[in-house]
Amino acid sequence: MDQAEWKLLKEIADLEKTPQGAYNIRRNGQMDARNNTANIEITTKTEPGKSGIDITVKPGTKHESVHIPVIISQTGLSELVYNDFFIGEDCDVDIVAGCGIHNTGCETSQHDGVHTFHIGKRSKVRYVERHYGEGPGTGKRIMNPQTVVYLDEGASLNMESTQIRGVDSTKRETKIVAGKGAEVVITEKLLTHGQQTAESDMEIILDGEDATGRVISRSVAQDDSQQVFYPKMTGNAKCFGHVQCDSIIMGQARISSIPAIVANHVDAQLIHEAAIGRIAGDQILKLMTLGLTEQEAEEKILDGFLQ
Amino acid sequence: MLEIKHLSYQVEGEEGQELGILNDVSLTVADNQFLVITGPNGGGKTTLAKAIMGLVQPTGGSIFWNGTDITALSITDRARLGVSYGFQQPPRFKGLKVRDLLALASGSQKLTREEGCQYLTKVGLCAGDYIDREVDTSLSGGEVKRIEIATILARKTGLMIFDEPEAGIDLWSFAKLTETFKLIHQKREATLIVISHQERIIDLADEIMMIADGKVEKHGPKDQIFPQILAKTSTGCTYLSEGADK
Numbered sequence: 001m002d003q004a005e006w007k008l009l010k011e012i013a014d015l016e017k018t019p020q021g022a023y024n025i026r027r028n029g030q031m032d033a034r035n036n037t038a039n040i041e042i043t044t045k046t047e048p049g050k051s052g053i054d055i056t057v058k059p060g061t062k063h064e065s066v067h068i069p070v071i072i073s074q075t076g077l078s079e080l081v082y083n084d085f086f087i088g089e090d091c092d093v094d095i096v097a098g099c100g101i102h103n104t105g106c107e108t109s110q111h112d113g114v115h116t117f118h119i120g121k122r123s124k125v126r127y128v129e130r131h132y133g134e135g136p137g138t139g140k141r142i143m144n145p146q147t148v149v150y151l152d153e154g155a156s157l158n159m160e161s162t163q164i165r166g167v168d169s170t171k172r173e174t175k176i177v178a179g180k181g182a183e184v185v186i187t188e189k190l191l192t193h194g195q196q197t198a199e200s201d202m203e204i205i206l207d208g209e210d211a212t213g214r215v216i217s218r219s220v221a222q223d224d225s226q227q228v229f230y231p232k233m234t235g236n237a238k239c240f241g242h243v244q245c246d247s248i249i250m251g252q253a254r255i256s257s258i259p260a261i262v263a264n265h266v267d268a269q270l271i272h273e274a275a276i277g278r279i280a281g282d283q284i285l286k287l288m289t290l291g292l293t294e295q296e297a298e299e300k301i302l303d304g305f306l307q
Numbered sequence: 308m309l310e311i312k313h314l315s316y317q318v319e320g321e322e323g324q325e326l327g328i329l330n331d332v333s334l335t336v337a338d339n340q341f342l343v344i345t346g347p348n349g350g351g352k353t354t355l356a357k358a359i360m361g362l363v364q365p366t367g368g369s370i371f372w373n374g375t376d377i378t379a380l381s382i383t384d385r386a387r388l389g390v391s392y393g394f395q396q397p398p399r400f401k402g403l404k405v406r407d408l409l410a411l412a413s414g415s416q417k418l419t420r421e422e423g424c425q426y427l428t429k430v431g432l433c434a435g436d437y438i439d440r441e442v443d444t445s446l447s448g449g450e451v452k453r454i455e456i457a458t459i460l461a462r463k464t465g466l467m468i469f470d471e472p473e474a475g476i477d478l479w480s481f482a483k484l485t486e487t488f489k490l491i492h493q494k495r496e497a498t499l500i501v502i503s504h505q506e507r508i509i510d511l512a513d514e515i516m517m518i519a520d521g522k523v524e525k526h527g528p529k530d531q532i533f534p535q536i537l538a539k540t541s542t543g544c545t546y547l548s549e550g551a552d553k
Contacts, residue, residue: 218402246401282398289360289394290412290458291386300411304403 008100023067052082059088075105089120098130110142133166151182180208192225206239213241221253235268243272314368339495343512351521360392395470397455412458426457431480
């Protein structure tokens with residue numbers, strides 16, 4: 001891997017060398033490196049015409065991690081990848097995914113990843129997904145991630161997806177089905193600029209009794225960028241769900257935030273909150289009185305907001 | 308030393324007439340003095356404080372801090388020269404933690420947890436409970452206000468201006484706060500300008516200035532001005548005195 005590729009790995013997975021534990025690094029459409037552990041097995045899909053991997057975590061696996069970063073440095077590469085996770089019962093694992101595109105050419109580079117998780121009873125999964133794009137080329141950098149998660153009884157998912165700058169177009173689809181007593185927390189952070197567009201469709205179905213769901217979405221739209229959010233929380237049983245979308249709008253940007261809550265059970269308790277606004281002037285002034293310039297103050301406020 | 312010379316701030320009223328928010332205000336505060344500015348609501352106290360910080364640009368007059376004319380300087384430049392201002396109604400920040408604000412204020416990203424906690428303790432906040440909290444709407448008005456004051460303490464600048472620091476603060480925290488002002492003054496750590504209506508704060512001052520209708524109405528040593536203010540406020544309400552006669 002060259003320097004630009006290592007930089008992508010650092011941005012999306014905080015990796016400066018090959019990671020500990022299980023990993024699969026995909027580079028320019030090919031497997032670059034892979035490691036299995038005693039408890040975590042990664043295999044290449046064998047179905048014809050379907051690219052991707054299966055990740056199987058044995059029941060009872062605790063405090064282990066799986067890194068599956070994807071990097072694209074070849075201009076004009078477009079791929080569709082299926083990654084399926086099978087997490088056994090009583091596990092406690094961290095999964096770090098993400099995609100980085102370094103486009104130096106004039107052709108579009110695109111990664112569409114479909115991730116499906118089957119999380120066993122009482123298992124805890126922390127799933128971190130970062131998207132990042134860079135490169136001097138005029139070619140577009142496009143990522144369309146799809147995430148589908150099925151949580152069995154008492155399982156929990158803490159998902160954090162981040163896309164800060166660099167991705168020209170993204171359409172993100174997330175669908176989560178939470179069983180009895182399952183818990184879902186999704187934190188989404190997004191910053192778009194220039195002419196970028198981002199759309200996020202999210203559906204959380206609280207299907208089992210005492211399931212809980214929480215969505216925290218924070219976004220910043222700068223310049224002429226556009227963002228659309230459709231978070232939907234459905235309660236099919238006694239459950240609790242909360243959707244919170246906060247956006248900062250700047251320049252000529254446009255943001256639509258369209259949360260929906262659907263109750264199909266009398267004991268479903270669902271709340272949504274959505275807010276869009278510019279940076280408050282007194283926030284900038286306050287930080288300037290601490291000695292920051294106007295630009296530094298703005299950066300600090302955005303950093304904090306997306307922290 | 309802070310010197311304010313003939314400061315004016317005029318705005319245009321609804322019918323185009325000039326309204327004087329500040330009219331020819333002159334003032335000198337020697338190093339490490341404790342000045343309390345008091346006076347009726349709407350008299351121009353906050354505008355004067357904001358003009359010193361650069362949050363309001365005066366329409367006339369000049370402001371000197373340690374011999375430098377800061378009248379035309381930006382807020383940032385004044386802050387870097389050692390001017391601090393604690394907002395009367397401080398803003399909240401989604402995502403920024405108390406620790407982040409204190410680190411920014413102190414100018415050191417390496418501010419330790421312990422140092423941060425010391426500033427919070429000085430304003431009567433139980434530090435461990437607050438240092439990692441976000442300065443957002445989950446905090447009460449009194450809590451945000453005390454965090455605001457802590458950021459000014461963390462800056463450790465030569466001029467500290469506090470705008471009604473007592474507003475919204477409970478009795479116990481207020482006692483701690485007055486103690487903190489007293490210590491800063493005793494150790495001669497900074498020039499203090501405090502806008503206040505509280506006797507206990509006024510009592511700490513070396514000098515009192517009373518502003519009304521944008522003008523300096525009284526200015527002098529505490530012992531001279533304080534009795535005059537008290538005399539004026541105790542006889543001010545005819546309704547109460549009439550009621551007492553019945």
